[in-house]
Amino acid sequence: AQSVTQPDIHITVSEGASLELRCNYSYGATPYLFWYVQSPGQGLQLLLKYFSGDTLVQGIKGFEAEFKRSQSSFNLRKPSVHWSDAAEYFCAVGTSGTYKYIFGTGTRLKVLA
Amino acid sequence: DVKVTQSSRYLVKRTGEKVFLECVQDMDHENMFWYRQDPGLGLRLIYFSYDVKMKEKGDIPEGYSVSREKKERFSLILESASTNQTSMYLCATAGAKNIQYFGAGTRLSVL
Secondary structure (H helix, E strand, O other), rough: OOEOOOOOOOOEEEOOEEEEOOOOOOOOOOOOEEEEEEEEOEEEEEEEEEOOOOOOEEEEHHHHEEEEHOOOOOEEEEEEOHHHHHEEEEEEEEOOOOOOOEOOOOOEEEEEE | OOEEEEEEEEEOOOOOOEEEEEEEEEOOOEEEEEEEOOOOOEEEEEEEHHHHHHHEEOOOOOOOOEEEEEEEEEEEEEEEOOHHHHHEEEEEEEEEOOOOOEEOOOEEEOO
């Protein structure tokens, strides 16, 4: 069965530190992969996406993610975190042939000043 | 920019009431979705629609129905609201590029 795992429920980092949020997926074919961010009380905003090609993708707000097929991972990274990055982050897998996504359970990021 | 508008940010309803959550998009997208978001469970798909008057059940359709009479509008209906339907509800749309765009959400409390 298709699934998405975000193993870290909460992560706390200091402002200016680097960040890596983990995402592992289970899917039979090459997936479409997404990272979304949700600020408190808001909807989800797309950070970046991977469909094919270069496995390192750049997104908005200085985020990037790397698709590693051998590890079934799509981890999100940012070299220097800002206080405004505090939010909840969701990884999602899109299935080819449909427009449905499978979402992970999210990672809540706290940023210390 | 894609705009997905959910008619209410907050709703408070009584048990047994019929509840309508409305979602309108301005991008002519064929696909629309309703999700429920609960802490620790992520987003779970309730229903989606791939065309006018077409719908398909998602992972948790029990207690919900939907209506899509026009392409731009997708409604989620709770026929008889119950306390376990207290949650955050998110609407999304997707066009040809298979990217989902979300509304701001409706936080529903059922008392």
